Amino acid sequence: MINFNQPHLTGKEAHYMYEAVFAGKLSGNGKFTKACQAWFEQRYGFRKCLLTTSGTDALEMCAMLCNLRPGDEVIVPSYTFVSTALAFLREGAKVVFADSMTRNPNIDAETLESLVTPRTKVIVPVHYAGVACDMDAIMTVAKKHDLLVVEDAAQAIDSYYKGRPLGSIGHLAAFSFHETKNITAGGEGGLLVVNDERFVRRAEIIWEKGTNRAEFFRGEVNKYGWVDMGSSFLPSEVNAAFLWAQVENIDDIQAKRKLLWNTYWELLQPLAQQGRFSLPDIPEYATNNAHMFYLVLPDLDQRTALIKYLKDNGICAVFHYLSLHSSEYYRSRHDGRSLPQCDRYADCLVRLPLFYDLSVDSVKQICETISTYYQ
Numbered sequence: 001m002i003n004f005n006q007p008h009l010t011g012k013e014a015h016y017m018y019e020a021v022f023a024g025k026l027s028g029n030g031k032f033t034k035a036c037q038a039w040f041e042q043r044y045g046f047r048k049c050l051l052t053t054s055g056t057d058a059l060e061m062c063a064m065l066c067n068l069r070p071g072d073e074v075i076v077p078s079y080t081f082v083s084t085a086l087a088f089l090r091e092g093a094k095v096v097f098a099d100s101m102t103r104n105p106n107i108d109a110e111t112l113e114s115l116v117t118p119r120t121k122v123i124v125p126v127h128y129a130g131v132a133c134d135m136d137a138i139m140t141v142a143k144k145h146d147l148l149v150v151e152d153a154a155q156a157i158d159s160y161y162k163g164r165p166l167g168s169i170g171h172l173a174a175f176s177f178h179e180t181k182n183i184t185a186g187g188e189g190g191l192l193v194v195n196d197e198r199f200v201r202r203a204e205i206i207w208e209k210g211t212n213r214a215e216f217f218r219g220e221v222n223k224y225g226w227v228d229m230g231s232s233f234l235p236s237e238v239n240a241a242f243l244w245a246q247v248e249n250i251d252d253i254q255a256k257r258k259l260l261w262n263t264y265w266e267l268l269q270p271l272a273q274q275g276r277f278s279l280p281d282i283p284e285y286a287t288n289n290a291h292m293f294y295l296v297l298p299d300l301d302q303r304t305a306l307i308k309y310l311k312d313n314g315i316c317a318v319f320h321y322l323s324l325h326s327s328e329y330y331r332s333r334h335d336g337r338s339l340p341q342c343d344r345y346a347d348c349l350v351r352l353p354l355f356y357d358l359s360v361d362s363v364k365q366i367c368e369t370i371s372t373y374y375q
């Protein structure tokens with residue numbers, strides 16, 4: 001069986017975790033946490049980075065920093081992971097779901113402005129498959145209406161929009177280091193990015209359970225206490241140590257993933273040209289971080305049949321999100337607008353295996369199996 005995903009070990013994870021364990025300081029914000037944060041700040045030019053225990057937590061911190069009031073509206077794509085919407089709903093906001101583009105599952109920036117009302121406070125673009133949303137168009141709408149932009153960059157590490165790293169464009173951004181993402185903090189982990197100076201101090205306080213502990217340790221105040229809302233968002237040093245082994249090898253990881261992605265792309269081109277399915281769309285303004293390789297089939301029945309054929313032939317391919325606006329939890333709260341592109345991706349998109357330890361030969365075998373299916 002070819003798995004859909006397998007976490008990759010670069011080789012030094014256990015070594016750094018051992019070091020963290022025997023350094024005698026296991027709680028958060030130690031040597032490895034600081035090293036990871038500084039690395040992300042330097043490599044991608046992020047103003048301030050804070051490691052979190054998950055991407056969901058990083059989104060929750062973003063939502064807290066937005067300082068929402070009941071009735072405030074937040075625009076979120078419907079074709080995304082639950083956490084993108086949930087983080088803002090927990091803060092009492094009304095989530096207004098947006099449709100995807102026809103060309104790819106990212107939020108449709110052209111129709112975005114029609115969703116803006118006097119209550120709108122935040123737009124949350126999700127860089128699906130690590131491919132950039134049209135950030136210039138989104139930032140223009142945000143600027144015009146004085147809105148905050150929170151990038152859900154959970155899948156988008158080491159990916160760019162017109163030469164700018166994803167996660168560096170919005171006021172705030174969230175990354176995930178879950179084991180299904182390009183790099184992992186040992187299964188679960190995340191990163192909050194603060195680009196807007198106004199949020200830096202409060203982000204540290206929220207991160208440290210509502211206390212100004214970080215300022216105390218820097219010697220900026222002579223005692224620390226409870227000053228604001230917050231929670232325990234810091235990961236253990238053991239997780240940060242695992243992540244450090246992965247960031248050290250990010251270029252190697254990205255190179256291998258791109259090799260596999262490009263192999264799929266070339267070998268599946270003929271079937272795409274016959275109109276059997278469409279391949280991932282990378283707009284001219286975006287780079288590809290090879291987070292995901294997906295096909296979009298003409299309809300649900302054809303997708304179900306392909307997934308079954310692949311499974312019968314030892315290949316695990318999987319569909320992805322169900323539209324959040326029609327989920328059990330949200331459908332009675334949704335305003336009733338139909339979001340046809342979200343529904344199309346929910347029915348027709350299938351993801352193929354893509355992970356570091358997959359071989360090029362396995363990708364060739366998967367492509368041959370797909371070709372045989374269509375003969």
Ligand SMILES: *Cc1c(COP(=O)(O)O)cnc(C)c1O
Pocket residue numbers: 054055056057080081083084126152154155175176177178188189190
């Ligand atoms: C993975 C993911 C998340 C959640 O990240 P966790 O680390 O699993 O909490 C949020 N949004 C998107 C788009 C994701 O892909």
